[in-house]
Structures are given as structure tokens and as C-alpha cells.
Amino acid sequence: MRPPVKQPPAADRVYAHVKEGVLERRYEGGALLTEGELADAVGVSRTPVREALLRLEAEGLIKLYPKKGALVLPVSAQEIADVVETRQLVEEHAARKAVPASPQLLARLEELLERQKEQAAAGDLAGAAVTDRCFHAEIVRSGGNEILSRLYDQLRDRQLRMGVAVMHAHPDRITKTLVEHEQILRALRSGDAEAVVGLIHGHVSWFSNLARGEVR
Amino acid sequence: MRPPVKQPPAADRVYAHVKEGVLERRYEGGALLTEGELADAVGVSRTPVREALLRLEAEGLIKLYPKKGALVLPVSAQEIADVVETRQLVEEHAARKAVPASPQLLARLEELLERQKEQAAAGDLAGAAVTDRCFHAEIVRSGGNEILSRLYDQLRDRQLRMGVAVMHAHPDRITKTLVEHEQILRALRSGDAEAVVGLIHGHVSWFSNLARGEVR
DNA sequence: TGCGTACGCGTTGTATCTATGATGTGCGCA
DNA sequence: TGCGCACATCATAGATACAACGCGTACGCA
Numbered sequence: 001m002r003p004p005v006k007q008p009p010a011a012d013r014v015y016a017h018v019k020e021g022v023l024e025r026r027y028e029g030g031a032l033l034t035e036g037e038l039a040d041a042v043g044v045s046r047t048p049v050r051e052a053l054l055r056l057e058a059e060g061l062i063k064l065y066p067k068k069g070a071l072v073l074p075v076s077a078q079e080i081a082d083v084v085e086t087r088q089l090v091e092e093h094a095a096r097k098a099v100p101a102s103p104q105l106l107a108r109l110e111e112l113l114e115r116q117k118e119q120a121a122a123g124d125l126a127g128a129a130v131t132d133r134c135f136h137a138e139i140v141r142s143g144g145n146e147i148l149s150r151l152y153d154q155l156r157d158r159q160l161r162m163g164v165a166v167m168h169a170h171p172d173r174i175t176k177t178l179v180e181h182e183q184i185l186r187a188l189r190s191g192d193a194e195a196v197v198g199l200i201h202g203h204v205s206w207f208s209n210l211a212r213g214e215v216r
Numbered sequence: 217m218r219p220p221v222k223q224p225p226a227a228d229r230v231y232a233h234v235k236e237g238v239l240e241r242r243y244e245g246g247a248l249l250t251e252g253e254l255a256d257a258v259g260v261s262r263t264p265v266r267e268a269l270l271r272l273e274a275e276g277l278i279k280l281y282p283k284k285g286a287l288v289l290p291v292s293a294q295e296i297a298d299v300v301e302t303r304q305l306v307e308e309h310a311a312r313k314a315v316p317a318s319p320q321l322l323a324r325l326e327e328l329l330e331r332q333k334e335q336a337a338a339g340d341l342a343g344a345a346v347t348d349r350c351f352h353a354e355i356v357r358s359g360g361n362e363i364l365s366r367l368y369d370q371l372r373d374r375q376l377r378m379g380v381a382v383m384h385a386h387p388d389r390i391t392k393t394l395v396e397h398e399q400i401l402r403a404l405r406s407g408d409a410e411a412v413v414g415l416i417h418g419h420v421s422w423f424s425n426l427a428r429g430e431v432r
Numbered sequence: 433t434g435c436g437t438a439c440g441c442g443t444t445g446t447a448t449c450t451a452t453g454a455t456g457t458g459c460g461c462a
Numbered sequence: 463t464g465c466g467c468a469c470a471t472c473a474t475a476g477a478t479a480c481a482a483c484g485c486g487t488a489c490g491c492a
Contacts, residue, residue, distance in 0.1 A: 260446075260447085261446060261448070262447085282453090282454090
């Protein structure tokens with residue numbers, strides 16, 4: 001008799017389902033989800049669904065309207081601007097704090113960059129995106145501020161959602177990303193805080209212009 | 217027959233109840249709340265209690281342990297440092313952006329300062345604290361970044377919780393606060409961004425030293 | 433024909449009930 | 463006396479049932 005595979009909690013399953021749906025645009029911005037639908041879709045009751053929706057609202061992906069449903073927030077120009085501005089603020093702050101960089105941090109970043117190169121070479125776009133994300137998160141995490149780290153993770157989620165379309169339209173971007181990461185790493189190693197900040201500023205803001213055009 | 221007063225939703229009542237309890241230290245840090253207790257205390261069923269606890273966890277006031285209960289997070293030195301650092305980051309950023317200050321912003325800040333003075337003179341400590349909070353929030357809100365505004369509100373909640381004890385131990389602090397607010401306002405009006413930032417930096421960090429001593 | 437009202441459906445909000453897992457305690461055995 | 467196992471207790475996790483509310487629609491009346 002096989003030991004019964006322990007499913008992750010129902011609430012987490014719903015959470016993952018909805019988040020994926022929203023991030024991958026399977027649920028369009030502006031769509032109105034109802035608890036019943038989701039419950040059926042995932043195969044659980046409405047109780048865990050409510051939990052998941054609550055968490056997602058706290059993250060800013062959806063907005064709950066009483067007695068109406070969960071609105072998948074459409075990405076607005078305002079949101080893009082806010083996300084980019086906040087990312088810059090948090091990440092540049094962390095970078096300043098990270099100089100001079102510890103050997104551990106440098107090693108970890110190097111490893112991540114290496115991995116991303118391999119993934120890019122292998123055409124694994126999704127994997128490269130994940131690694132890219134880790135690269136930046138690692139810098140922020142090195143600041144040791146839990147509040148900022150959590151915030152940053154949420155920002156990356158939201159940006160991911162805006163970025164899917166843009167990314168596909170600019171496949172060469174991955175190369176630029178790699179180069180820029182190398183520059184950042186080099187600047188970190190040399191201990192030039194302002195250079196790091198400048199590079200990150202440019203690196204983060206690259207698509208704010210592009211994205212702006214996409215959403216009008 | 218009076219039209220029955222419409223109660224706010226049960227979930228909101230629980231949320232407010234717990235939040236108050238935690239912020240005012242009626243629920244001590246380290247205490248383990250159970251859904252059943254809270255449900256009885258507020259007079260609702262456990263379902264809305266869960267909702268409230270979820271929201272509070274997202275705000276970082278409590279931590280939910282599966283099958284155990286809701287732990288009221290004790291304020292740690294780490295948390296104090298994180299909150300202060302993040303407040304400085306957000307508020308200084310907003311201040312830089314706010315220069316040169318719009319007449320509307322200046323007017324609003326003046327009004328708030330005036331009100332706080334009156335409250336302080338009348339001995340209305342709680343009211344003055346609320347107004348103080350609005351003063352800072354107004355500056356951040358003027359930046360027009362919703363993400364940062366929301367974050368900032370949460371930070372003020374958490375700081376409020378740490379600050380109660382400290383505040384009572386230093387009743388003269390209110391006077392200093394007023395003076396500093398006036399300085400900030402003056403600097404804003406003169407358009408000297410760096411002066412504003414410097415003042416805010418000092419103003420926000422004033423108690424990080426004090427608080428550190430209190431929690432060991 | 434135009435407006436106002438009443439009804440019906442769909443959705444969330446809340447309560448209650450059951451299942452399951454965690455924890456501490458006490459008994460039995462070595 | 464010390465260790466280990468079984469059980470009682472209590473918490474959450476989830477499902478289900480019910481109530482309340484909002485909104486659109488259709489009907490009736492002027």
C-alpha cells in the first residue's frame with residue numbers, strides 16, 4: 001500500500017491556481033472571478049477560495065468587490081510607473097548597502113549569472129526569467145531587511161505579469177540582461193556604489209518605456 | 217421604531233478588535249490567540265475571524281501557525297530596525313519628490329500642524345498622534361505612488377505598536393515633534409530638498425535608539 | 433410610451449458541522 | 463524510576479448550509 005501522497009493544502013492550491021492564471025494572463029485584466037467558479041475549477045469548496053483571494057488582494061493582483069466578485073486588476077500605466085519606481089527605490093537602496101560586497105554575495109551572484117547564461121543558451125526562457133529574478137532578489141535580500149525583501153518579491157510578481165507580452169516582443173532583451181548583470185557584478189566587486197546604483201537604475205527602468213507603449 | 221443601525225461586517229469588526237488589541241498591547245507580544253477565543257470575544261463565528269487573521273498576517277502583525285494558533289509577533293530589535301529603515305527610505309524619497317512643494321500640499325500640512333498644536337495644548341495625546349501620522353502620510357501620499365503609500369500606512373501601524381511605551385516615557389517628545397514638523401514645513405517651503413531629507417531622517421530615527429533600549 | 437416598483441437570480445457574508453492533525457498526559461512496562 | 467506508547471483534548475482546515483444583499487429585468491400603471 002503506497003503511503004498516500006499528501007496534497008498541499010487546498011487554500012494553497014487555489015492560491016497558486018489563481019496567481020498563475022493572472023500572471024500568465026489566462027485570466028484577463030478586467031475579468032470578474034467568482035468564488036463559485038474557482039471552487040469548481042480547482043475542485044474545492046468556497047472556503048479555501050476566499051482565503052486565497054484575500055491573500056491575492058493583499059498582494060495587489062486582484063480587488064475584491066463586496067457581493068460582486070474578484071476583479072482581476074488590469075495593468076494601468078499608473079501601476080507600471082509605481083512598480084518601476086518602487087523597484088528602483090528598493091533595489092538601489094539595497095545596492096548602496098551591499099557595497100562593499102561580501103564574498104558570499106559575490107559568489108552567489110556569480111553562480112546565478114552563470115546559470116542564467118546556460119539557460120539562455122539552452123533557450124530556456126522561463127528558467128532564465130526565474131534566475132534573473134533571483135539575481136535581483138539576492139541583492140535586495142543581502143540588505144537584511146525583511147520588509148523590503150517581501151515587498152520586492154511582490155513587485156517582481158506584478159512586473160512579471162506586465163512583462164510577459166513585452167518579453168516576447170523583444171527576445172534579444174535576454175542578451176542585454178546578461179551583459180548588464182555582468183556590469184553590475186563587476187561594479188559591485190570594484191566597490192563603486194554609485195556605478196552600481198546607476199547601472200541598476202538603467203537596468204530596472206529599461207522596460208518602463210516599452211511597457212508604457214503597450215498599455216497605452 | 218429606529219431603523220436598525222447597520223453594523224459593519226463581522227470580518228471588519230474582528231479585524232479592528234484584534235488590531236486594536238495588538239497595537240494597544242492588550243494582547244501581549246508572544247501571546248497565542250485562537251480563533252475560538254476571538255470568535256467568542258467579538259460575538260461572531262469563526263469564519264470571519266479567519267479572514268481577519270489572514271489580513272493581519274499579511275500586515276505583519278501576527279503569524280499564523282497551522283494547527284496551533286495566531287502568534288502575536290513580539291517586537292524584535294530586527295523589526296524595529298527594519299521598520300525605521302524602511303520608513304526613512306520611503307519618506308525621504310517622497311520628500312525629495314515633493315520639492316518644490318505644491319501650494320495644496322503646503323496648505324494641507326499647515327492645517328495638520330495647526331491641528332496637532334491645538335491637540336497637544338489640549339492634552340489630547342491620542343489625537344495628536346493621529347494627526348502626526350497624517351502629517352507624514354500626507355508627504356508620502358503627495359508622491360502619488362500607491363504602493364509606497366500603502367506600505368507606509370502599514371509601517372506606521374507597526375511603529376505605533378512599538379511606540380506606545382516609549383511615548384509615555386517621554387511626554388516632552390510631543391513638543392519636539394511639533395518643532396521638527398515646523399522645520400520640515402519651512403524647508404519644504406524654501407525648496408531645499410536636502411534640508412528636508414536631513415530633517416526627516418533625524419525625525420524618523422529619533423526613537424530607534426530609544427526603542428532599541430526598551431526591547432533589549 | 434415612459435417611469436417606478438417588485439420580483440428573481442446570482443453572489444458574497446456568516447454560521448455550523450465534520451475531519452484531521454498536533455500536543456500533552458498518563459499508564460504500563462522494562 | 464525512566465522510557466515509550468496510546469489516548470484524550472483541542473486547535474485548525476475544509477465542506478456544507480443558510481441568510482442577506484445587490485442588480486438587472488420585467489411587469490404594471492399612469
